Amino acid sequence: MDKKRLLSFGYFFKELPPVFNSLELGTKYALIQNLPNATSSNLEFSIPKGQYSRRLLQLPHPINFIQIANHICETSNWSILTHHFEKSKFSHSRVIENTQSGNHILAKDNRAIRTNYEKLSDSKEKTIVESYDMIYELKLDITKYYPSIYTHSIVWAILGKKRAKAMWKLKGAKSNEPDFPQYDFADKLDNYLRRCQDNQSVGIPIGPDTSHIIAEIIGCYIDSQLQTEFPDVKAFRYFDDYYIYVDTEEKAQEALKYLQKILADLQLSINEHKLKIRRFPFEFQDTWVKEIHAVRFKTVNASNLKQYFSTLFGLADKNPDNSSTIFCYGLRTFEKRTIEIKDENWKIFESFLLKSMLVEPSILEIASRIFETYKNSLSKEKIKTVLVKILEIHCELNHHYETVWVLWIFKQLALELPEDIPNKVINTGDNFSILLLLDMDKSNLIAGGGLSRQTKQSITDFLDSAQTTDWLLYYEAVEIKKWIISTQRTGFDSLKNAKVSFYNQRAVIKTHDNPKQKKIKGTKA
Numbered sequence: 001m002d003k004k005r006l007l008s009f010g011y012f013f014k015e016l017p018p019v020f021n022s023l024e025l026g027t028k029y030a031l032i033q034n035l036p037n038a039t040s041s042n043l044e045f046s047i048p049k050g051q052y053s054r055r056l057l058q059l060p061h062p063i064n065f066i067q068i069a070n071h072i073c074e075t076s077n078w079s080i081l082t083h084h085f086e087k088s089k090f091s092h093s094r095v096i097e098n099t100q101s102g103n104h105i106l107a108k109d110n111r112a113i114r115t116n117y118e119k120l121s122d123s124k125e126k127t128i129v130e131s132y133d134m135i136y137e138l139k140l141d142i143t144k145y146y147p148s149i150y151t152h153s154i155v156w157a158i159l160g161k162k163r164a165k166a167m168w169k170l171k172g173a174k175s176n177e178p179d180f181p182q183y184d185f186a187d188k189l190d191n192y193l194r195r196c197q198d199n200q201s202v203g204i205p206i207g208p209d210t211s212h213i214i215a216e217i218i219g220c221y222i223d224s225q226l227q228t229e230f231p232d233v234k235a236f237r238y239f240d241d242y243y244i245y246v247d248t249e250e251k252a253q254e255a256l257k258y259l260q261k262i263l264a265d266l267q268l269s270i271n272e273h274k275l276k277i278r279r280f281p282f283e284f285q286d287t288w289v290k291e292i293h294a295v296r297f298k299t300v301n302a303s304n305l306k307q308y309f310s311t312l313f314g315l316a317d318k319n320p321d322n323s324s325t326i327f328c329y330g331l332r333t334f335e336k337r338t339i340e341i342k343d344e345n346w347k348i349f350e351s352f353l354l355k356s357m358l359v360e361p362s363i364l365e366i367a368s369r370i371f372e373t374y375k376n377s378l379s380k381e382k383i384k385t386v387l388v389k390i391l392e393i394h395c396e397l398n399h400h401y402e403t404v405w406v407l408w409i410f411k412q413l414a415l416e417l418p419e420d421i422p423n424k425v426i427n428t429g430d431n432f433s434i435l436l437l438l439d440m441d442k443s444n445l446i447a448g449g450g451l452s453r454q455t456k457q458s459i460t461d462f463l464d465s466a467q468t469t470d471w472l473l474y475y476e477a478v479e480i481k482k483w484i485i486s487t488q489r490t491g492f493d494s495l496k497n498a499k500v501s502f503y504n505q506r507a508v509i510k511t512h513d514n515p516k517q518k519k520i521k522g523t524k525a
Contacts, residue, residue: 001097001113003029003073009101010112010209011065013057015047015401017368017408018107018507019439020432024500025062031498035063036491039195041468042205043431047401048362051316051323054399057207061471062495062502064196068210071192077185084158085216088223090235090242092116092123095216105510107365112209120238127236127243128284134234134245137278138252142263143271145240146211147203149218150267151193155186157221161265189214198468202267215239218266225262230255252277288315288322292330297339302348309352316360324362331356335366336512337373346377354386361390364405368412373511375413384415395424403428407436410445412509419448422455426462431473434459438483439505460486476503 008026042058049055060068071077085094098114117123131137142148155164159182167174167183174180193214194201204214219237226235226244233255234245242259246252256270256277263269292315295308312330316323331353333339341349357367371378387406394402403425410417417440425433438459441451463474463486475492477483480501 001073001078003069005097005101006069006073006112006209007066008112009098009110010069011059011062012502013045013047013059013207014107014111015045015057015207015365016107016432017365017405017436018509019408019411019436019504020502021504021507022062022502023504025066025502028498028500029066032066032494032500033497034494035067036494037195038063038491039198040064040471041198042196043469043472045207045400045430045432046398048324048399051320051360055206058197058205059207059472060196060205062500063491064192065208065210068189068192068196071185071188072210072213076181080158080182080185081213081217085220088220088237089227090223090237091216091220092126092236092238093212093216093219095213105512113212115238117238123236123238124284130236131234131243131245134247135280136246136249136252137276137280137282138242138244138246138255139274139276139278140242140244140256140259141271141274142240143269145268146206146215148268149202149204149214151190151201151204153266154190154193154214154217155183156266157217158182158186186217212239218268222259222262222266226255226259229258249277249279286322288319288326289329291315292326300339300342300345302345305345305349305352309356312356313359323360327356327360327363328366331363331366331370335369335373341374343377346374347379350377350379350382354382357386358389361394361399361402361405364390364402364409368405368409368509369511371409371413372509373513378413380413380415383409383413387415388418388421391421391424395421395428398428398430400428400430400433403430403433404436407433407440411436411440411443414445417446419446422446422451423458426455426458429462429470431470434462434473435476435503438477438481439503442483443505456484459484463487472502476501 004026007029008023011022011025012020040061040063042060045057045059046054047057072081081095085091088094092115094116095113096116098111101110101112104110117126158164159167159179163179164183167177167179170177174183177183193204196205197203204211219240223235223237226233233251236243244252244255246255260270291311295304295311297304308330312327315326319326334341353367353370356363371383387409390402391406407417407425409415422437425437437451440446444450459477463470463478474486474489475495478486479492479496481503
């Protein structure tokens with residue numbers, strides 16, 4: 001695994017606006033010397049998960065992440081991982097280095113690693129093809145997989161729990177054992193992970209590509225145990241989702257009980273609310289997908305745009321848990337310009353898009369890309385009105401994703417932020433949003449003459465309260481950009497001396513400007 005790639009494209013969350021990235025960490029890592037062996041806390045970032053629930057992503061301190069990346073990317077260690085991943089015949093989320101990272105439009109396609117099946121739909125198609133001779137399906141997933149992973153279980157997964165505990169008891173004589181390299185790699189990875197989360201051993205940082213790597217260590221071990229116990233089953237795992245196909249309901253029950261035993265041994269459990277044993281025939285494709293595809297665009301006009309968005313809104317209303325997926329899926333065709341909007345249809349399309357943003361703000365990244373594509377057609381006052389409403393709702397709820405993407409669109413479209421909004425943003429405590437706010441202040445995009453002295457002091461007070469998870473705001477705003485003043489901290493000299501920055505003020509969002517598809521009749525060329 002190329003360390004430069006992992007540091008450049010596998011560190012920051014894919015859910016962030018383009019101003020946030022770790023490209024300089026990857027290109028300058030050789031200049032970063034004398035890394036301190038300190039513990040730290042993860043920087044949290046709240047994103048939507050369905051209409052009513054949230055997920056907390058966690059960004060480790062860069063020094064700790066560099067140590068993890070160094071360890072994983074060491075040639076002998078990556079060989080251990082590669083060999084371990086090959087033990088699974090069931091994984092559809094196997095770790096593969098993405099040699100094309102950085103060359104794509106969408107952030108999710110530019111990660112340092114990818115899976116052997118890049119789309120869930122591809123995985124499902126393979127599952128259908130291979131399970132042709134089985135009549136029962138056992139479908140399940142693991143409850144809160146990443147937050148529940150016990151870091152000590154990494155060693156168990158690499159060596160087996162019995163052997164790992166035997167190695168631990170050997171103390172100084174370990175290095176003479178033939179499987180010491182595997183034990184040493186896994187044990188050190190356990191230590192590095194705990195070090196980046198205040199020595200906590202439950203859970204792993206969610207968001208960086210390392211979380212995928214670690215989850216696959218555990219997942220491939222579970223797969224290998226299942227395939228040894230049930231050599232005749234046809235099973236497929238996509239991250240923490242299992243689809244297991246057998247001949248009888250009894251065999252499905254046996255496989256379920258065995259998986260419960262293996263998971264309990266790893267201090268994990270099955271999500272009973274999503275557990276299903278079904279006998280074919282049954283409907284295996286989400287009905288909402290079919291309903292979206294049923295709306296045909298032979299030409300693009302107000303009538304079929306109304307029909308299309310009515311379908312999206314209706315499906316989201318009937319399937320609130322899948323609202324985000326439905327809207328994102330439905331709007332991709334406009335984001336990727338498979339369907340283009342003519343000038344005479346822009347107003348009604350824009351109104352539907354703005355209403356969609358209000359009811360499902362998880363589409364803000366898609367909206368940002370559409371705005372950039374059609375930037376000469378925008379009704380900026382209408383957009384600003386909706387953006388302010390989203391901020392007023394989600395700042396109060398500490399919804400970081402919604403707040404930071406709205407601020408990004410303000411910056412992207414050079415819209416002036418109302419002067420009563422900054423304090424609401426600061427109260428969220430979100431490092432990413434506050435950095436964007438400071439950038440907007442420097443760009444004269446805040447009404448009333450910019451951030452007041454009192455407002456800037458509130459940011460300083462926030463930093464001086466000795467919090468352990470605000471390292472990004474401190475490092476970028478105080479040490480690198482010098483936008484505000486705060487009490488000096490230690491532990492950043494190695495990054496600062498290498499001139500590493502994680503915030504690029506000049507970044508722009510990429511768009512699908514040259515779509516390679518047939519134009520729909522009636523759309524502009």
